[in-house]
Amino acid sequence: MARIALRGRLVDFVGDPTHSASAVRVVDDGLLLIDGSRIIGRGEFGPLSRALNPSEEVTDFSGCLLMPGFIDAHTHFPQLDVIASPATGLLSWLTQHTYPAEMRFADPAVCHETAGFFLDELACNGTTSACVLGTVHPQSVEALFAEAHAREMRLVAGKCLMDRNCPSELRDRGDQGMHDTMDLAARWHGKGRLAYAITPRFAASCSELQLKLAGELARARPDLYVQSHLAENEDEVRWVRELFPQARSYLDVYDSVGLLRERSIYAHCIWLDSSDRIRFARSGALAAVCPTSNLFLGSGAFDFRQAMQTGMPVSLGTDVGGGQSFSMLATMRAAHDVARIKASALRATQLFYWATRGAAQALGWDDHVGTLESGAEADVVVLDPAATPLLARRAARADSIESLLFALMILGDDRVVRETFIAGRPSKARRPPASTTARSDDARTLELSRRFMGRLRSVPGGGVPKP
Ligand SMILES: [Zn+2]
Numbered sequence: 444m445a446r447i448a449l450r451g452r453l454v455d456f457v458g459d460p461t462h463s464a465s466a467v468r469v470v471d472d473g474l475l476l477i478d479g480s481r482i483i484g485r486g487e488f489g490p491l492s493r494a495l496n497p498s499e500e501v502t503d504f505s506g507c508l509l510m511p512g513f514i515d516a517h518t519h520f521p522q523l524d525v526i527a528s529p530a531t532g533l534l535s536w537l538t539q540h541t542y543p544a545e546m547r548f549a550d551p552a553v554c555h556e557t558a559g560f561f562l563d564e565l566a567c568n569g570t571t572s573a574c575v576l577g578t579v580h581p582q583s584v585e586a587l588f589a590e591a592h593a594r595e596m597r598l599v600a601g602k603c604l605m606d607r608n609c610p611s612e613l614r615d616r617g618d619q620g621m622h623d624t625m626d627l628a629a630r631w632h633g634k635g636r637l638a639y640a641i642t643p644r645f646a647a648s649c650s651e652l653q654l655k656l657a658g659e660l661a662r663a664r665p666d667l668y669v670q671s672h673l674a675e676n677e678d679e680v681r682w683v684r685e686l687f688p689q690a691r692s693y694l695d696v697y698d699s700v701g702l703l704r705e706r707s708i709y710a711h712c713i714w715l716d717s718s719d720r721i722r723f724a725r726s727g728a729l730a731a732v733c734p735t736s737n738l739f740l741g742s743g744a745f746d747f748r749q750a751m752q753t754g755m756p757v758s759l760g761t762d763v764g765g766g767q768s769f770s771m772l773a774t775m776r777a778a779h780d781v782a783r784i785k786a787s788a789l790r791a792t793q794l795f796y797w798a799t800r801g802a803a804q805a806l807g808w809d810d811h812v813g814t815l816e817s818g819a820e821a822d823v824v825v826l827d828p829a830a831t832p833l834l835a836r837r838a839a840r841a842d843s844i845e846s847l848l849f850a851l852m853i854l855g856d857d858r859v860v861r862e863t864f865i866a867g868r869p870s871k872a873r874r875p876p877a878s879t880t881a882r883s884d885d886a887r888t889l890e891l892s893r894r895f896m897g898r899l900r901s902v903p904g905g906g907v908p909k910p
Pocket of ligand 1: 517518519672710762
């Protein structure tokens with residue numbers, strides 16, 4: 444791949460904005476140099492552009508922000524087609540919509556088609572990395588990894604472990620689930636930018652034996668990730684208490700078998716008490732907060748203030764399809780609103796940090812992604828603050844980077860994402876926009892109407908058919 448040079452306003456983070464006001468780094472008129480899949484230079488446009496070789500063209504994104512691509516810390520690709528399906532709560536959502544939809548993933552063709560659409564939708568929303576759950580079927584994760592590998596995406600994924608309290612079509616038999624897990628990890632973990640996650644769906648869907656085996660694998664293979672759900676909804680918490688009466692709490696179910704550790708990602712984490720929060724923070728695990736899903740299903744409001752005071756690492760997830768949107772901007776907006784319900788306030792810089800460098804650091808990706816530093820992998824999103832008239836009007840009044848990012852997350856959606864570079868490659872336009880299909884439909888309609896008019900002209904007596 445050739446070298447590319449991008450001009451725009453460079454915005455990234457050198458630390459956590461909670462601890463330092465100078466954690467956000469901005470170059471108003473900046474240049475980013477990319478060679479193949481890596482960033483090889485960054486800085487002020489003036490001095491850096493003079494060092495360019497005369498044949499190198501600069502892609503001008505002046506007026507736009509160049510930021511590290513977003514990281515979605517929790518989502519489900521097989522739930523793509525049940526997004527925007529109403530339910531009265533988490534458990535009815537699973538039985539009414541999710542489990543029936545996931546049964547279709549026994550078919551590898553469904554897995555590939557859905558995985559491709561899902562990954563392209565992530566890119567359209569500026570998301571360049573994600574932690575993704577498949578279904579119980581190993582072929583679902585096989586297809587997702589293959590599609591992600593073809594797009595050179597950095598992705599964590601795993602097949603769901605579930606051997607009870609779910610439809611028989613979606614149940615692991617005996618120790619087959621663990622065999623499938625080890626087989627997938629052997630084939631995909633560390634291949635390109637991919638990583639495997641041991642994925643017990645949630646405590647209630649796994650027998651004690653399956654959780655114990657998953658924990659043993661997690662201890663033996665600290666290089667693998669763990670991903671699951673934790674304390675999402677009060678009914679679910681009560682159910683887990685009945686299923687595991689010996690456990691002190693829902694968190695204890697995972698911790699007691701070795702599933703709470705660094706490289707563990709737990710979605711939701713709403714209904715934790717203070718001792719759980721302290722235990723979580725000490726473990727080095729990552730909370731993936733999914734506010735659009737929590738609002739949509741009425742699961743509860745994550746307590747950002749308590750989590751931050753305890754030192755729990757926090758990131759954000761869309762949790763499609765319980766979540767309402769693929770957009771990390773929409774997810775940040777909902778996180779802001781959820782924090783307000785709990786009478787705390789989150790700054791935009793904090794939320795953008797969690798969606799970029801914060802998640803990268805917590806996932807152990809350090810300086811590979813989540814930054815525009817020279818040497819990092821070239822996952823970059825181009826955000827256009829003039830994408831809509833209202834946003835342009837509001838953005839023109841922004842007198843600080845905090846104010847501009849705040850406007851972007853409150854008013855923005857996928858229209859704001861001008862381009863997404865994944866490993867240095869423009870990836871937003873990979874899929875033809877829906878309007879292309881609409882245009883071809885329009886052309887077909889025009890052709891039919893021409894033919895119809897032609898027939899009318901051949902009708903004797905003036906062309907207008909008599910009633
Ligand atoms: Zn989920």
